Amino acid sequence: MGYTFTKEENDRIRASFPLLANRDIIYMDNAATTQKPVEVMEAWRKYYEHDNANPFRGVYGLSVDATDAYEDSRKQVADFIGAASSGEIVFTRNASESVNLLAASLCEQILEQGDEIIVSIAEHHSNFLPWQQAAKRYGAKVVFFECEEDGSFRAEKLKSLINDKTKILAITHLSNVLGRVNDIKEFARICHENDVLISVDGAQSVPHIPVNVKELDVDFLQFSGHKMLAPMGIGVLYGKEKLLDKMPPYMYGGEMIETVTRENATYAELPHKFEAGTVNVGGAVALAAAVRYYNELGFETIMNRERALTKAAMEKMKSIDGIKILGSDDPKEHEGIITFITDGVHPHDVAAIMDAEGVCVRAGHHCAQPLLQYLYDIREKKYAGGISTTRVSLAFYNTMEEVERMAEAVAKIRPEMGII
Amino acid sequence: MAERTFYNEVLTDHNLHPDNKYQLKDPNRVKEGVNPSCGDDIILQLKYNDGIIEEASFVGEGCAISQASADIMINLVIGKTKEEALKLSDIFLRMIKGEASDEEIEELEEGGALKDISHMPARVKCAVLGWRTLDEILNEDE
Structure with missing residues (x-):
């Protein structure tokens, strides 16, 4: 069941990405742009x-x-x-x-x-x-x-x-x-x-x-x-x-x-x-x-890692009160992209609070206003931030530890904003 | 690590339980303020007569910072003259740039809760939206 993230593989992959070592952050805005390997x-x-x-x-x-x-x-x-x-x-x-x-x-x-x-x-x-x-x-x-x-x-x-x-x-x-x-x-x-x-x-x-x-x-x-x-x-x-x-x-x-x-x-x-x-x-x-x-790394490894990370992230996020993930419930239908709504909290506040925890995510309309408006109209009707949402996007160089810390940051959002 | 979060109680309270977020009955000055990049959108409404802000309210959508800042602002400027309100606005904008003195910030009362925004360049526009809109409304031709 699932994919095993070995320390050897994590270390080998992350050795190629100096930014991830140079900055004390968890980078999860990979759909916007990825970090660059030394190669x-x-x-x-x-x-x-x-x-x-x-x-x-x-x-x-x-x-x-x-x-x-x-x-x-x-x-x-x-x-x-x-x-x-x-x-x-x-x-x-x-x-x-x-x-x-x-x-x-x-x-x-x-x-x-x-x-x-x-x-x-x-x-x-x-x-x-x-x-x-x-x-x-x-x-x-x-x-x-x-x-x-x-x-x-x-x-x-x-x-x-x-x-x-x-x-x-x-x-x-x-x-x-x-x-x-x-x-x-x-x-x-x-x-x-x-x-x-x-x-x-x-x-x-x-x-x-x-x-x-x-x-x-x-x-x-x-x-x-x-x-x-x-x-x-x-x-x-x-x-x-x-x-x-x-x-x-x-x-x-x-x-x-x-x-x-x-x-x-x-x-x-x-x-x-x-x-x-x-x-x-x-x-x-x-x-x-x-x-x-x-x-060289191969799509098999890349997809195994990204899918396992996505699955873990979605499971953890779903268990947090007030978090709703857009799109399919099935992690296999997400390929690393998890866009969510936080009940009662505007996405810009969500991203700012996550940033304070060192997690880089995207807030806004993701340059897809017609889609977000459409989804808002057919399902969500009303939530803080209107059509805006927050997006976590993973890459193969992310780790399970990072996913855990990301989920911990998500769990802090509503309490931090005075919503229990 | 990035800046510690500045979502203090004053701010979250004004966001969740705003005093002044409602439709004003018969306002004579109304102005919309928008941050297109992040979607903050407020409509400021005033009853403004003989150079005095008699009543004020706002409606709209936006992040906690834009909403709380507008709410706090309205508490401060109700009953004030145009000149007094513009002076407070000037202090607020300078506070956000990190240029206001402690004595000045005290004049902003709860507005001082937004002082740390000066460390968050990405959120400055949210914090000043209400004040910027107030400046525009007051500087409209009589």
Whole structure:
């Protein structure tokens, strides 16, 4: 029963994360950003100490080395998510930029007045606002795919929303509020049967569960490096080659061209036509190092640890008076993300009290206001803080001791606020 | 370790049992104060005549700090002139920045319970929401 956390394994993992030793805190805001292992920071440093030049442009050897470092990183990322080729991996700053690029470019190509884009109600604002804006620009309509009270999405509901006007479905793989994994493979099948493209937000799934774009058969996938051990400022847009190929560039400038004349230009091959300007080679190299870290530790260990931590955390939290966890009752449906309401206490006070106990958690609407409003309307009606909630998000480097201390901090909240 | 929690009894009591959180009958000055990033949202209501705050109340939603601070503020400013209220507001805002003297803080009575917010930059906006809204309301054109 359960997974045994050995001291050896804890020590080995935590030795890679200096911040966790340097600060006397329990870091449980991993869905916002993860801490960075030395392996990743070293790769970044090594690139700048050995291989740095402006890639693609130079004829000299050093520039070629920089190009190789960048393209080799791209290959590793492509392999990590099962992409058919490197050309399907566009480097961006983060998942938000990836969706902005995609929505702007794809909608310019395919969207017409009266068309419909289906967006799930559970989307992070970054996978909602770019579609909302694109819809406005082209006179299209955003249709909401609503979840059940436990956060699950029904295939039948999706089918009922699709019609001749539907062009795109944008949906998250793993909700940053509820932690639930959606049946993307089934949704992709339904979309493709109806000539609808499916774009998936993988910002929370890629760091926590194995994701294979070929197996899921998604058309597009976005994720951020910084939520998966890499530095801030590097992200990925995956797209099927045949689709990316037809899409117009999003930004114009250096490095993305083939030829430029006074009147016109032709654009570079994939993926370079989407990467205008000097690129973030150090970030890409570090992201590849993060990918290697994942591969070496292995998703089996990562998921065993995260699921055992989630289960323990939920059990302890459920036994505390006045604490209500959003979404499924089943820890297996949470993948490290536990969003909760504290009866009578505003989430900002919850987070401040937990901070005083050294526990870093997120309070607010988690950039998913439509979902929180929806859940509030259908179930909660009234509690301190309105639609705001508090979120504990775990990573494999957390420990059972930390979960225990987190739960102790949660137990102190209501007494501290004078509510017994 | 982070700062010890500052949720003292004065603060939690005003949060759980506010004296002044209700709809005022026929207010002649009403102003909404909002912290968009954290969702604190209060509506301050005054009966303000001849330069004097005759009655005041608030309604709204927010964290304990924003709610308690607004409640304490209203206790302090009822019956005060515009000038007296603005002076208290000035002391409060300076207290939050850690710039007010002990004598000044005494003038704030229970408002002094929020002194330690000066160590919590993330919560300053919550503490000053009521006072900021009061400043705006009083500085509206007569």
